[in-house]
Amino acid sequence: MNLNRKITALFSAVAVGILVMLVAISLYAFRSYSIASSTAHVRTAAEMVRVHLTEAMIHGVIDKREQFLDRLMEVQGLRAARVLRSTHVNEQFGAGMAREMEPDEVEKQVLADGHARYLLENELGDAVFRGTIPFAASARGRPNCLQCHRVSEGTVLGAVTIELSLQELKRSALFTVAVIIVTVALFSLLAIFAVRRLIMPVGDTAQAVERAVQRALRGDFKGRVEKRTDDEIGKIATETNSLLGFLDEGLSRITQRVTQLTGRTPQHDENQLEATIDMVNSLADAAGFKQAIEEDESKTEIYDRFSGVLLERFDVREFSIYEAEGSKQLQPIAVDGVQGAPCRWCDPQILVRSDMCRARRTGHAVNGLIEPGICYAFHPPAEGGARRHYCVPIIQSGTVGSVIQLVVAEERAPALVEQAPYIHVYLREMAPVLEAKRLTETLRDSSLRDAMTGLNNRRFLEEYMDTLVASARRRRIPLAVLVLDLDYFKVVNDSYGHDAGDAVLKALAGVLKRTVRASDMVIRFGGEEFLIVLQEADAEAALKVAENIRSAVEQMRVQVAGAVLQKTISIGLSMFPDDSDTFWQAIKFADVALYRAKENGRNQVVRFTPDMWSGQGESY
Structure with a gap:
């Protein structure tokens, strides 16, 4: 149910409620008025009967009282009027007329206690108000009742029962209530119509805002709200349209830029807001x-x-x-x-x-x-x-x-x-x-690798030496250090040029890499000097590898311009940590063994022994 219907239903319910309460109050008021009015009429009629009977007794025409009652019945709305005699009167004056019949239960009570009683009855669809008024003997006033009646003060001498028809009054009341209902209903309809005229723009604007918001939740900000009035409701519509337009433009721009960044094309059937x-x-x-x-x-x-x-x-x-x-x-x-x-x-x-x-x-x-x-x-x-x-x-x-x-x-x-x-x-x-x-890795690798031979350089050894030594000590494995130097390499450069020298070094690097394992380190230490670190190799195995290298180099042939070169190599060997507790000292010992190989005629492998060291304990 939308807002307009809710407000219409609310005002209709209020109008119906007011109408119902007004009818109930009116009916209650008419009933109370009818009873009060009828009570007054009954008391008035009973007083007239009492006065007439008293006057008839004084004038001696009491036997004509029935004619009075007949004339009284001609009063409009009066249905019945009868006189009841008490036993005291009957005992003093004898039985009355036939119309002064035996009292009913209500009348007996009135004759007994002297209190008037009023009843509202419904006889064959006719509303009847009945009142029974007692006559009490009194010495006060004129005439003095005790002059004729031998009774004490306050004795009930009789009663008058008057019955009034309320049918005409009822019809008048119902007509009046009907007029009130019609008047209030017409006024309510006019009020509801006026309220709807005032509220309808609010409800229609609210529905339009709701539809626009629902579209916005689906990522579509193109919905608009029609401006129906120039008051606050119209301002809401205008501001809502401005907001939707701003969001639509902003989302389009954001989507366009994000699409450029992601390369994703938005789909027509998707929620653009969620996609963005x-x-x-x-x-x-x-x-x-x-x-x-x-x-x-x-x-x-x-x-x-x-x-x-x-x-x-x-x-x-x-x-x-x-x-x-x-x-x-x-x-x-x-x-x-x-x-x-x-x-x-x-x-x-x-x-x-x-x-x-x-x-x-x-x-x-x-x-x-x-x-x-x-x-x-x-x-x-x-x-x-x-x-x-x-x-x-x-x-x-x-x-x-x-x-x-x-x-x-x-x-x-x-x-x-x-x-x-x-x-x-x-x-x-x-x-x-x-x-x-x-x-970064390329630069780092180039800084740690010799550009001509492709072997690691001395900087590589300096950077990774601590890791290498720590691993060897942790695993308790020996490291064999080989220092190698080409014999008479300067002659090649002097005789054939540096290009020939470079070719020899490249060929030597290839031999060294092929001769050792992948886990071993081959390093160009400087010039024509190389260093090899053999992992998990004892002295005997290291000597064998060194000899294989020496032999392979001796058999190496290098083709240069106009000549084929054949070179030899000298190798010094030391063991870490057997020969020295420090790795650099082990390198120095291998270098000492290399020079001993040079002194002994070159093209040989020499294992370091303590007697070769003459450094007096100096460290490298």
Whole structure:
């Protein structure tokens, strides 16, 4: 029920209530008035009868009293009038006339106690008021009743019963009440009509505001409220329209800007307000995500945090994160949230032939959600039902640095299509951070690596030495330190130039890397001097490795302009912590052994012994 109907119903109920109370009060008033009026008439008629009977007795015409009663009956509204004699009168004067019949129960009570009684009765639909008035003997006044009647003072001599018809009075009362009802009803209708004229603009404006608000809750702020009056209600309509217009314009501008940021196109049938709120929340969450990953130390931590976003915020449980290695390889970073897991959703050939990956090759998103089968490299396992995928490349320095692959069951593809723009926001925030981390790692790696040979440099050793030593002590494993130096390397530079010298150093670096394990450290210590740290190797094993290196270098042939060079190498060996409690001292001891090898004729391996040390306890 709207406001207009409620107000109309309220005023109608009030009017009906007033009408009902007015009728009830009127009927009660008329009844009370009728009873009071009838009582007065009955008392007057009874007094007239008493006076007539007294006068008739005085004048000796008491036997003519019946004629008086007959004439009295001609009074309009008087239905009956009769005289009752008490037993005292009958005993003194004898029985009365036939009309002075035996009293009924009410009349007997009046004759007995001398109190008047009045009754309102309904006889055959006619309202009748009956009153029985007693006549008491009294010596006061004229005539003196005790002169004729031998009774004591106050004795009831008789009574008069008068019956009045109230039918005419009743009709008059009902007519009057009817006139009142009609008058009040007409006035009420006029009042209700006037109220509706005043209230209707309020109700109509309220309904219009309600409809506009309902549209606004659905994201549509184009609803307007018609201005019906020039008072406060009209002002409400005007201000409401201004507010809706402001919100509509503001939401449109916000939606336009947010759409530019997210790339998501609003749908005509969706709640624009809720969609905009979702997009703004996504932008805020993505900004928080970017702030968090900017403080991460490595790209691995960033990928791990993004995996958490896919799992927790977007409920994507199946996905792969690939990182490009060189121009032809892809490395799986995380698969289904597991770091370092093997390739699962694609042909493993993409790991060695990255051009098979459509996103890697084109640098564009591959939407297998809408176009299944667009990428031939997508090979999900047969178990688990049909799958669809969405692959997004992350561009770094103009090339694809990473590929994010999202995989969902076929029935969830439409939901992921809706989520894709929000995921793009995270990827857009993540891309520059990944690029910065990549550049930082590249710079860091270049500062720790020898540019010509590709080996780690002395700075790398200085930075990681504490970690290396702590690990060796914790695991209680020995470290073998080899210091190597090419024999007569200066002759190569002097005779063939520095380009030939560089070629020899590069070839030597290759031999050293091939001869030792991946866990061992090969370092260009400076010039033609190299250092190798063998982990978990005792002295005997270390000597064997050193000898293999010496032999491999001796067999090495380096083609330079106009000549083939063959070089030898001298190697000094010491053990940590057997030979020294400090790692740098162990390096010094290996260097001492190297010089002993040089002194002994070069092209040999020399193990450090305490008698070689002449530093008088000096530390390196």
